[in-house]
Amino acid sequence: MIDAEKAWRAVLRRDRSFDGRFVTGVLTTGIYCRPSCAARHPDRGNVRFFADGTGARAAGLRACKRCRPDEVGRDEAAVLAAIDEIKASEGNPQLAELAQAVGYSPSHFQRVFTRATGLSPAAYARALREERAREALSNGGSVTEAIYDAGFEAPSRFYDSMGGKLGMAPSAWVRGGEGVTINWAVVETTLGPMLVAASEKGVCRLSFNEGVEELSRRFPHAALVEGGATFEALLQRVVGAVERPGTGVDIPLDVQGTAFQQRVWQELRRIPPGETRSYSEIAAAAGRPSAVRAAGSANGANNVAVLIPCHRVIRSDGSLGGYAYGLDIKRKLLAREANK
Secondary structure (H helix, E strand, O other): OHHHHHHHHHHHHHHHHHHOEEEEEEEEOOOEOOOOOOOOOOOOOHHEEEEEHHHHHHOOOHHHHHHOHHHHHHHHHHHHHHHHHHHHOOOOOOHHHHHHHHHOHHHHHHHHHHHHHOOOOHHHHHHHHHHHHHHHHHHHHHHHHHHHHHOOOOHHHHHHHHHOOOOHHHHHOOOOOOOOEEEEEEEEEEEEEEOOOOOOOEEEEEEEOOOOOOOOOOOOOEEEOOOOOHHHHHHHHHHHHOOOOOOOOOOOOOOOOOHHEEEHHHHHHHOOOOOOOHHHHHHHHHHOOOOHHHHHHHHHOEEEEOOOOOHEEEEOOOOOOOOOOOOOHHHHHHOOOOOO
């Protein structure tokens, strides 16, 4: 039995995680589509939902030529096969090669792959190399070896690819912040004591009810400096963002994470103040609908509370779920944003 209202909300979100679970029939045009179809949304009164294409065709509808709803299963298999090929390859598989291997034209497979993962095949391959490099760097090995082992042809390619995403230099990351100066302060807010810390590139830690001891644990070899004139201006902007929902979107961040974590954090920052999303919705928006648990882990790995608003993620049943700094702070943040 299809829950029509839930299905309609999925259509409005173009939620890829619902593709294959039902199709959307548009009575005025006589077509049926995937929930994620990029075509203009029809009026709700002109829509019926069907379990699959067979039911839609029995009602006299035909498949949308844009989103090809009857090819969901084939598309999923093709994308999974291409991902396996990308992971197994030591180089950069070309789009034409991937498409030929799964029986699609290059242009169509580019759309299919991007719709399923949120990235083009080339971007997915780059993200995979970056993720491998991050993991190798985090394990404390040689920076050069980590770069080559991840699949980069030269260190210069790695640094060009990262384009500042790492924040701190890779060598500093490996050595716990060695050679990096981090300014910090603990300030009182209406939510309690708040720790704010920043490198020269941006805020690297925002947390509640923590002190400099936590920074020492995370960056044992960094130079930790309390306060500072330049840091003070940034600190006031951060406090303002916490106290006034919807402000501070341009505050620079210096955060570190895998490629998937970065995508999850990007989706978190897109949630408007006063709104919430479920873990499954975040996983789908990040391009991996089945990775709900991984999305939850990425949510919990966020080092800059509020600026990356992980408090806006709740369970699918409407309950709050968890929060690193306690549910009381999470409730207050959500209530404040709802009444902004």
